[in-house]
Amino acid sequence: MLNLDRFEDLHLKTPWVPKQLVDRAQKGVEDVQNLLQNKNFKLEVFSSDTEAFTQFLFSLVQEKALYEGKNQILFPDNLRAPFKAILREFEAFGIILQNIPLNENGQLDSDLLKNFLYPTTMLLIVEPIDLSTGVIQPIESIKGAVGENIHLHLILKGECGLAKGLDLLADSMQVDQAQFVPKDLGLKGSSDPDLICAVASTLFDKLQNSVERGMHLSYLRRFFERNLEAMGAKIFFKEQKRESGTLVFGFLDLHAELLAYYLHIKGVFVSIGGGARPLLQQHLTRMGFEDYEAAMAVHVRLNEQIQESDLLKVLDRIQEILEMVKITARRG
Amino acid sequence: MEPFAWSRYTKKMHDLLRRPLSIGQFTNTPENMSLCSYEGGSKDEGNWYRLQILVDLTDGVIADVKYSFFGPTVLLVSLEAIARYIVRKNIRQALNVSVEVLDRTLRDQDAQPAFKERHGSYVLFALEGVSQALQKVSHVEVKDYSTPLEEPPVFTGQRMGENWLDLSHESRIKILEQAFEEHIRPFLAIDEGGVQILGIENHTEVKIAYSGNCTSCFSAIGSTLNGIQSLLQERVYSALKVVPDLDNLKLHQDAHH
Numbered sequence: 033m034l035n036l037d038r039f040e041d042l043h044l045k046t047p048w049v050p051k052q053l054v055d056r057a058q059k060g061v062e063d064v065q066n067l068l069q070n071k072n073f074k075l076e077v078f079s080s081d082t083e084a085f086t087q088f089l090f091s092l093v094q095e096k097a098l099y100e101g102k103n104q105i106l107f108p109d110n111l112r113a114p115f116k117a118i119l120r121e122f123e124a125f126g127i128i129l130q131n132i133p134l135n136e137n138g139q140l141d142s143d144l145l146k147n148f149l150y151p152t153t154m155l156l157i158v159e160p161i162d163l164s165t166g167v168i169q170p171i172e173s174i175k176g177a178v179g180e181n182i183h184l185h186l187i188l189k190g191e192c193g194l195a196k197g198l199d200l201l202a203d204s205m206q207v208d209q210a211q212f213v214p215k216d217l218g219l220k221g222s223s224d225p226d227l228i229c230a231v232a233s234t235l236f237d238k239l240q241n242s243v244e245r246g247m248h249l250s251y252l253r254r255f256f257e258r259n260l261e262a263m264g265a266k267i268f269f270k271e272q273k274r275e276s277g278t279l280v281f282g283f284l285d286l287h288a289e290l291l292a293y294y295l296h297i298k299g300v301f302v303s304i305g306g307g308a309r310p311l312l313q314q315h316l317t318r319m320g321f322e323d324y325e326a327a328m329a330v331h332v333r334l335n336e337q338i339q340e341s342d343l344l345k346v347l348d349r350i351q352e353i354l355e356m357v358k359i360t361a362r363r364g
Numbered sequence: 365m366e367p368f369a370w371s372r373y374t375k376k377m378h379d380l381l382r383r384p385l386s387i388g389q390f391t392n393t394p395e396n397m398s399l400c401s402y403e404g405g406s407k408d409e410g411n412w413y414r415l416q417i418l419v420d421l422t423d424g425v426i427a428d429v430k431y432s433f434f435g436p437t438v439l440l441v442s443l444e445a446i447a448r449y450i451v452r453k454n455i456r457q458a459l460n461v462s463v464e465v466l467d468r469t470l471r472d473q474d475a476q477p478a479f480k481e482r483h484g485s486y487v488l489f490a491l492e493g494v495s496q497a498l499q500k501v502s503h504v505e506v507k508d509y510s511t512p513l514e515e516p517p518v519f520t521g522q523r524m525g526e527n528w529l530d531l532s533h534e535s536r537i538k539i540l541e542q543a544f545e546e547h548i549r550p551f552l553a554i555d556e557g558g559v560q561i562l563g564i565e566n567h568t569e570v571k572i573a574y575s576g577n578c579t580s581c582f583s584a585i586g587s588t589l590n591g592i593q594s595l596l597q598e599r600v601y602s603a604l605k606v607v608p609d610l611d612n613l614k615l616h617q618d619a620h621h
Contacts, residue, residue: 287410289436293370293381306368313410327410327434358387358432 085187086118092155092183093122102154108132108140108169109318110162112308115187119157128152136320138167138269142177155183164309164331165316166278167269249276252334256343257281263351268316268329277335280312282328286357288313292330294353300346302330370437372480374472377441384440386447388430389416396421398504402497405489411435413443415493417450417458424454424506438483442490445470453554454506455498460554463487468550528601529567536564539600547595552578552588559592562609570596573609580614 096102103126105119119129132148135141140158156178160169171186178184253276257267260281268280282288288304295302305312316326370381393399398419405412413433420427429447433439445466450458463484470478479487524539525531531539540561552558557578562571572592578584585608593606 285407285432285434287435287439289369290440292368293437296368297382323408323410324434327407356384356387 085115088185089118089122092185093125093127096154096183097125097127100154102152104128104130104150104153105155105157106130106132106145106148106153107157108159109134109310109315110138110159110164111157111187112159112163113310114308115157134162134319137272138162138165138319139272140169140174142170142173145174145177149178149182153178153182155185157185157187159187161275163278164305164312165269165280166274166276168273168275247276248336249334252338252340252343253277253279255340256332256334256347259343259347260350263347263354266325266328268321277333278331279334280316280329280331282325282330283354284328286328286354288328288330290357291328291353294356295330295346295349298349298352300349302332304330369480369482373437373441374470374476374478376470376472377478380441380444380448380470381437384444386429386431386444387433389414389432390418390428390430393418394427397427398501400497400500402493404493404496405435407434411439411486411489413439413490413493415443415490415497417494417497419455419498419501419504421501421504422507424456424501424504426450426453426455426458435486438486439490441470442466442483442487443493446490446494450494455501455504456506456556457554458494459498460556461491461494462550462553463491464550465554466491468547474546523598523600523602525601525604528603533564537561540564540570540596543596543600547599548592552576555581557581557584565607568601568603568605570604570606571609572606573612575612579612584608584613585610 105122105127107116107119107129109131119127123129130148132140132145135144145156156174158169158171158174160171161167162169175184257270257279261267263283265281265283268282283291292302292304303309303312305315309315312329312331313323313326316329317323321329370378373381390399398421400417400419401414403412403414412435413431416430417426418428418430419425429451431443431447433443446461449461449466449469453461463479466487467478472478524543525536528536544559544561549558555577558575559578560573560575562573564570574581574584578588581588583589589606589608593604596604596606
């Protein structure tokens with residue numbers, strides 16, 4: 033069990049971010065403080081999440097590699113491309129990178145993780161929510177697997193914005209891409225991984241169980257998924273603990289790119305990955321899904337402005353698409 | 365596969381995607397017809413299709429085409445373009461359809477290919493289905509002499525030889541060669557035929573000589589000739605006339621492609 037008493041100082045550092053954004057971020061910090069029962073903490077703001085990540089890595093590598101002789105960094109498959117690109121820069125300095133596959137539940141399996149841990153392992157980097165699938169990583173069991181000697185770093189950007197009380201913070205994060213980082217990031221790296229774990233767990237808890245907006249999104253998703261299933265869709269990760277507004281689905285015999293095309297021209301945005309995120313098809317295949325299943329999967333993100341009536345319109349459009357490509361609705 | 369590859373599709377490709385006419389399957393085969401089928405690719409690889417071609421056994425003409433598929437938009441575009449193009453063509457013409465010919469039919473602008481380089485493999489993959497499926501009717505005698513040339517679209521852009529009468533002979537020949545290369549020869553190649561420019565007389569009379577199967581095809585002095593002339597008038601200069609060299613034609617009553 034994580035100990036929330038161990039929250040420490042995070043501080044707000046804004047070298048050149050516009051004042052209005054600083055103000056918004058500070059307001060966000062106040063909200064976070066309230067959310068976390070006024071535990072004392074500080075938040076550091078960087079010009080971009082990748083800059084923050086780079087700074088963090090520099091300080092950690094300096095400490096772990098130079099002084100402790102460690103040289104291995106682990107990360108699961110769902111780490112986004114910009115972060116992977118930064119990590120690769122460190123290979124030139126003798127850092128060994130190890131990619132860990134997610135299991136078919138879309139999670140980093142803590143038993144599997146243990147196979148990748150060596151005395152030379154310095155760091156495990158985890159994105160607590162897989163932005164492609166919505167699946168929430170089992171942070172506490174991951175933390176348990178890595179133990180005290182390996183640094184666990186969580187990239188929280190994005191997830192924070194969905195928790196109640198963090199709206200302003202989320203806004204500022206979207207604009208200037210600031211993110212939670214440990215208090216002494218600039219020089220030494222985080223001294224307390226539990227702190228980061230606790231923040232993540234608290235936010236996830238708020239997101240899944242307490243936040244009004246999260247509940248609304250969860251309801252909408254259930255409504256949407258039930259109707260999709262009735263039309264013959266396969267819902268991916270249905271049994272997993274997922275971020276409220278995200279779902280992945282597909283139809284037998286309808287390729288994801290084609291479904292995405294038809295939905296786009298009908299004004300409905302779905303994604304098949306790519307860019308910073310991995311292609312969804314490749315992502316699912318690496319988790320162990322059949323190629324055929326992976327090739328039909330599209331990602332959808334619901335937002336709080338969506339109502340049931342909007343989803344019914346989307347379902348009508350999907351039905352039109354199925355009829356156009358002559359796919360008979362069938363149970364997956 | 366590139367995400368959102370469709371952002372660079374031509375308008376004609378989008379039209380095919382938005383109104384696919386040939387998805388489905390035949391449930392029975394009419395009398396005097398042969399149903400030629402081919403199934404290619406793999407659903408696991410995300411590029412599977414089943415192509416069905418209905419061939420009229422009395423004249424070797426393709427009556428209709430249907431397909432089922434699992435794949436990205438470019439596969440649908442390829443199959444739909446093939447289906448639309450080969451219907452009412454004879455089986456020999458269908459076998460000679462090339463990526464270039466399909467590309468020509470899908471361009472919005474003459475100079476810009478419709479298919480990007482990475483699409484080529486999908487188009488070839490779909491064309492493979494045509495050749496495999498039609499093997500079943502390779503013995504059927506073709507009795508149709510229709511031209512493979514398409515009706516020229518109403519062309520609103522500037523003609524290639526707008527100031528034709530002011531141009532030098534060399535410039536005129538160069539423009540004609542370009543027009544033949546882009547709009548005529550790829551399509552005659554479907555009939556395993558060809559055409560050369562012999563010269564220009566009286567400023568506007570383009571003398572041509574057919575080669576290959578065109579020399580024994582009646583449409584060489586009929587619909588194909590009219591098609592070439594219409595294309596040149598539409599694309600190059602409106603007063604052009606096309607005069608074939610009759611000496612190299614071998615037209616006999618029983619001739620066929």
